[in-house]
Amino acid sequence: MAGLLASLACGIIGALVVVKRISLVSGGISHAAFGGVGLGYLLDFDPLLGALFFALASSLGMGLMRGRTKVSEDSAIGILWVTGMSLGVLFIGLRAGYTPDLFSYLFGSILTVSRLDLAIMFILDMVILLVVFTFYKELLALSFDEEFATVRGVPTRYVYLTLLSMVALTVVVLIRIVGVVLVIAMLTIPATIAWQFSHKLLRIMFGSTVLSVVFTTSGLWLSYVFNSASGATIVLVSVAAFILSSTLKSLR
Amino acid sequence: MSDEVIKLENVWVRYGNLTVLEDVNLTVFRGDFLGIIGPNGGGKTTLLKVILGLIKPSRGRVTVLGGSPESKRGLIGYVPQITQFDRNFPASVLDVVLMGRLGRGKLFKRYDEQDKRLALEMLKAMEMAEFKDKPIGELSGGQLQRVLVARALASEPEILLLDEPTASIDEPTKTELYELLKKLNEKVTIVLVSHDIGVISTYVDKIACLNKKLFYHGSKEVTTKTLEETYQCPVELIAHGVPHRVLRKHEEE
Numbered sequence: 001m002a003g004l005l006a007s008l009a010c011g012i013i014g015a016l017v018v019v020k021r022i023s024l025v026s027g028g029i030s031h032a033a034f035g036g037v038g039l040g041y042l043l044d045f046d047p048l049l050g051a052l053f054f055a056l057a058s059s060l061g062m063g064l065m066r067g068r069t070k071v072s073e074d075s076a077i078g079i080l081w082v083t084g085m086s087l088g089v090l091f092i093g094l095r096a097g098y099t100p101d102l103f104s105y106l107f108g109s110i111l112t113v114s115r116l117d118l119a120i121m122f123i124l125d126m127v128i129l130l131v132v133f134t135f136y137k138e139l140l141a142l143s144f145d146e147e148f149a150t151v152r153g154v155p156t157r158y159v160y161l162t163l164l165s166m167v168a169l170t171v172v173v174l175i176r177i178v179g180v181v182l183v184i185a186m187l188t189i190p191a192t193i194a195w196q197f198s199h200k201l202l203r204i205m206f207g208s209t210v211l212s213v214v215f216t217t218s219g220l221w222l223s224y225v226f227n228s229a230s231g232a233t234i235v236l237v238s239v240a241a242f243i244l245s246s247t248l249k250s251l252r
Numbered sequence: 253m254s255d256e257v258i259k260l261e262n263v264w265v266r267y268g269n270l271t272v273l274e275d276v277n278l279t280v281f282r283g284d285f286l287g288i289i290g291p292n293g294g295g296k297t298t299l300l301k302v303i304l305g306l307i308k309p310s311r312g313r314v315t316v317l318g319g320s321p322e323s324k325r326g327l328i329g330y331v332p333q334i335t336q337f338d339r340n341f342p343a344s345v346l347d348v349v350l351m352g353r354l355g356r357g358k359l360f361k362r363y364d365e366q367d368k369r370l371a372l373e374m375l376k377a378m379e380m381a382e383f384k385d386k387p388i389g390e391l392s393g394g395q396l397q398r399v400l401v402a403r404a405l406a407s408e409p410e411i412l413l414l415d416e417p418t419a420s421i422d423e424p425t426k427t428e429l430y431e432l433l434k435k436l437n438e439k440v441t442i443v444l445v446s447h448d449i450g451v452i453s454t455y456v457d458k459i460a461c462l463n464k465k466l467f468y469h470g471s472k473e474v475t476t477k478t479l480e481e482t483y484q485c486p487v488e489l490i491a492h493g494v495p496h497r498v499l500r501k502h503e504e505e
């Protein structure tokens with residue numbers, strides 16, 4: 001169930017991430033989210049909500065800062081990336097006593113998803129669907145030619161912020177499946193494969209959602225059979241699929 | 253006053269110690285077909301972006317159709333350089349042209365019948381209507397260029413700005429494009445930036461030279477001296493359609 005919900009988000013948003021080439025920023029946001037996980041443990045609330053808070057804050061930060069400071073976007077992403085991770089580790093360490101299973105947040109543990117987590121994932125999915133389909137044409141224009149969209153009077157700064165916020169939501173949805181470190185894989189691999197076979201954004205979104213479901217399900221099954229880490233197995237399945245599809249493509 | 257569609261007064265654009273545009277003064281009148289030539293790195297793209305409001309000048313004033321560039325968005329059509337686009341991008345020709353119909357007012361609405369009609373009309377004008385459902389990755393340079401012009405025209409602008417529109421296309425296609433632009437000029441003021449001296453001099457009616465500084469005489473006359481100042485080296489120029497050949501001074505003279 002969690003796999004299905006996650007696939008919807010990462011299929012749709014992953015397509016946009018890949019097509020607008022913002023996978024690095026997305027990586028930054030996902031690693032920053034870990035800081036929120038730590039905060040959740042420290043202050044005793046659902047770490048997933050903490051992740052949501054940190055992810056949204058970093059996407060807003062990245063979006064607002066863009067073009068306004070002398071720091072290059074690259075450096076900013078790097079700083080965000082490590083700050084989030086370090087804060088997360090710090091906060092968890094500060095909480096005296098019991099150290100929780102960090103592994104599940106870093107690398108996913110789909111089997112321990114709670115009802116609350118599922119509810120959060122569902123709501124986030126609905127928000128993503130709503131936003132993407134309301135602003136579809138603006139998001140398409142933003143990804144193809146942001147300057148032109150600005151010249152047309154589209155409030156591109158806000159559209160970009162919205163996109164990054166959707167990435168933040170997707171990251172949170174994916175954290176339980178593959179963990180913070182591997183989120184970037186689920187955002188990019190299914191969409192990249194789908195892009196190899198289609199030239200229509202909507203089809204890429206659909207294709208990458210389907211692929212994501214396939215990878216999540218088969219990865220889970222394989223991890224059960226081989227008793228391996230579920231998140232990593234899912235990612236490896238998708239990598240294998242990517243290699244396969246690239247080979248097929250080049251043989252044509 | 254309403255005849256002046258673009259006015260730059262003492263415009264400077266600086267990034268730290270680097271001056272890209274130096275004290276540029278330019279007035280473009282309604283109906284002009286202005287060609288701006290100059291070497292690469294001379295600030296031509298920056299100049300267009302200043303007119304579009306994408307870059308704010310460090311000093312000086314920009315007035316477009318009597319107001320600030322941002323306030324006139326929607327009345328200016330922009331055809332950027334073709335090289336910056338991802339040819340693999342998942343969009344059809346029609347998708348791209350429809351982007352010309354976007355704007356603040358369209359934010360929560362779908363494209364309507366008028367949008368689609370105008371988009372198709374512009375595609376027809378650019379002789380690209382039959383390609384409307386083709387993915388843009390399957391187009392040649394010249395075809396993509398025409399699609400970008402159609403996109404800019406879909407908004408029914410009063411001014412059209414083009415950045416190196418002939419960069420990736422061959423001679424016969426260039427001529428076709430210029431013929432199309434000449435026809436458009438009957439309704440739209442055109443400012444075209446290029447480093448291709450030869451062809452534009454036949455079609456444009458005014459030429460300015462830009463290399464940080466702008467050399468403009470409000471006419472089509474381009475003297476050797478101006479070209480030399482612009483290109484910073486002795487220029488040998490043989491132009492089609494220009495009444496006389498302009499050749500480099502020989503050392504003996």
